[in-house]
Amino acid sequence: MRIGELSRRTGVSVPTIKYYVREGLLPSGELSSPNQASYGDRHERRLRLIRALLDIGGLSVAAIREVLAAVDDPDRSVHKVLGEAARRMTPRYAEGGDDASLASARDQVRQLIARRGWQVDACNPAATALSETLAALDRVGHGEFAEVLDDYADAADRVADADLAYVARKAGLDDLVEGVVIGTVLGDAMLASLRRLAQTHRSSTMYEG
Known part of the structure; x- marks a missing residue:
């Protein structure tokens, strides 16, 4: 696909895509002519990961570069890659x-x-x-x-098991990292909401009636 189609598919503007290429976050497209480059599914996947790290994870461009370097390091274990992403968030x-x-x-x-x-x-x-x-x-x-x-830690252990069980269903390393980003940031928000709901319920049974 051309860069215009990549932009339409991902909702990321063409100038921003070019900026990510210049910054080394996104691989260059394959040149099909002196002024034309072709992009594939790998570029789309990586671009979505960049946006997840930026928009949801709140990472800086420099931090994203380090996370992606870990993703692309063939000698880095999945544990270390996921640890790098979590540490940055x-x-x-x-x-x-x-x-x-x-x-x-x-x-x-x-x-x-x-x-x-x-x-x-x-x-x-x-x-x-x-x-x-x-x-x-x-x-x-x-x-x-x-x-x-320790009560909080017990709950955290159970949540971590659920998080990693979800992430383990992801096929590629990019998917794994994106799962950690989504699960950590949005999962924190979901957990906070569930906690408040449970508190409201518990307090109603303990202090009312």
Whole structure:
């Protein structure tokens, strides 16, 4: 297909497609003449992945380039590719100060990881974000929230199993990464909505009537 048809199929403008090619995110089309290039299904698949990483994942062009480099690395395992995509989508929170609350929270997270036998580095961005969240809770007088950390971790394990079972149905590596992006970002929104629905139901049975 020509670049115009690729644009129509994906909803991405021709100038933007050319920009992605220049930035090394999208492979160049195959030249059919000095001024004409042909694009195939692989280009369409990659272009949709780029848009998912950008629009849904909120990644920068530089971060997308790193994720795609991992996808295209034949020596990179699926686990590492998915880890790279997930790592890039983990929010970075502004630290509230390197105080006793944060030190205690970091220790709680390290203990949680060890207790559950999770094969995760304590320096993982998600572990850092969790430490910051626990520290913030402690600073506003709700440090006891950490007592339900294992209950949350139990739920997270079940959600992760569901996530990866869904992703495992994907055939290609591009599909796998896109599944992680969609599942992580939109899955977070879905999980938050389900939590609120469940809270409303539970509170009605506990505090009303």
